[in-house]
Amino acid sequence: MDKPIERREFLAGAAATVAVAACAPSVSGGGGSTKPQALGRGIADVFTGMPTTDGAGVSLTRVIGQPRLRNLDPFLMLDRFHSDDPNAYIAGFPDHPHRGFETVTIMLDGRMRHRDHKGNSGLILGGGSQWMTAGRGIVHSEMPEQEGGLMSGFQLWINLPAREKMRAPEYQDLQPDALTDLSFGRGINARLIAGTVDNERGPVRDRVTHPLLMTLKLPANAHVEIPVDRDNRAFAFVYQGDVQIDGRSQSLRSNELGVFEDKGSTIALRGGEHGAALVLAAATPLREPIVQYGPFVMNTEEEIRQAYIDYRNGSLAKM
Numbered sequence: 001m002d003k004p005i006e007r008r009e010f011l012a013g014a015a016a017t018v019a020v021a022a023c024a025p026s027v028s029g030g031g032g033s034t035k036p037q038a039l040g041r042g043i044a045d046v047f048t049g050m051p052t053t054d055g056a057g058v059s060l061t062r063v064i065g066q067p068r069l070r071n072l073d074p075f076l077m078l079d080r081f082h083s084d085d086p087n088a089y090i091a092g093f094p095d096h097p098h099r100g101f102e103t104v105t106i107m108l109d110g111r112m113r114h115r116d117h118k119g120n121s122g123l124i125l126g127g128g129s130q131w132m133t134a135g136r137g138i139v140h141s142e143m144p145e146q147e148g149g150l151m152s153g154f155q156l157w158i159n160l161p162a163r164e165k166m167r168a169p170e171y172q173d174l175q176p177d178a179l180t181d182l183s184f185g186r187g188i189n190a191r192l193i194a195g196t197v198d199n200e201r202g203p204v205r206d207r208v209t210h211p212l213l214m215t216l217k218l219p220a221n222a223h224v225e226i227p228v229d230r231d232n233r234a235f236a237f238v239y240q241g242d243v244q245i246d247g248r249s250q251s252l253r254s255n256e257l258g259v260f261e262d263k264g265s266t267i268a269l270r271g272g273e274h275g276a277a278l279v280l281a282a283a284t285p286l287r288e289p290i291v292q293y294g295p296f297v298m299n300t301e302e303e304i305r306q307a308y309i310d311y312r313n314g315s316l317a318k319m
């Protein structure tokens with residue numbers, strides 16, 4: 001049986017309005033702007049991850065995709081890996097299939113080698129990323145290309161709608177210099193993988209879920225507003241320090257995932273006492289049935305059975 005959802009109660013309302021009036025001007029308005037701020041989205045729920053292992057024995061923390069948070073439509077899984085003990089990662093993820101969704105690797109530290117049945121190979125480096133659209137099928141491996149040192153990063157799965165689940169697979173190797181670095185001034189830095197912020201676009205485009213995906217570093221007390229599509233579901237995962245939700249009596253600590261309210265077109269954040277580093281993501285919910293068996297995510301049981309048949313008889317990797 002699932003445990004009750006871990007949830008912290010938050011304050012909103014009158015106190016938040018007072019706090020907004022006292023806020024520094026939005027950084028997007030430029031230094032010295034007195035532009036009044038809109039109240040950004042508040043946080044609806046907070047989750048912490050669950051330790052697990054995957055692949056050939058890689059230790060990780062599952063944040064989305066655990067019993068308390070099966071999915072966050074259209075996000076299916078968020079895994080955090082972070083260890084300087086080779087035993088926790090060295091076995092890697094040998095050949096395995098996927099069908100029906102997209103996988104994104106965000107590498108903070110370390111080196112991981114991707115290989116797939118289409119003949120693609122790429123080294124995912126700290127500060128870089130990889131965006132793989134499994135579509136009708138891909139068989140790939142992700143193996144550490146280091147024998148020691150820190151391996152740190154994330155894997156995020158984003159669902160595809162029924163009409164795209166059997167599309168052709170696609171692989172985008174995103175070296176650090178292929179990502180879009182944004183500087184908001186005052187030591188605030190963001191690295192954009194997908195989406196648009198202040199007319200700057202991330203390299204991953206034309207996805208049906210209109211994703212925004214970035215890493216963001218905020219010094220202590222630095223404030224930033226990130227625009228998000230009104231219809232998009234959004235979350236932040238803090239991996240260092242802590243962050244305040246500006247204008248509200250809400251905050252997220254290290255290793256907490258905050259799910260934002262579904263309405264509102266900005267997310268306003270302020271670095272905590274020691275600053276913060278986080279992953280911020282938003283994408284359009286698909287509102288379709290989700291049937292997931294391990295590496296296959298389809299709309300019906302029948303489609304899952306077919307995926308297993310195609311994988312076992314080898315045709316998944318021939319498509």
Ligand code: CO
Pocket residue numbers: 093096098103140
């Ligand atoms: Co995989």
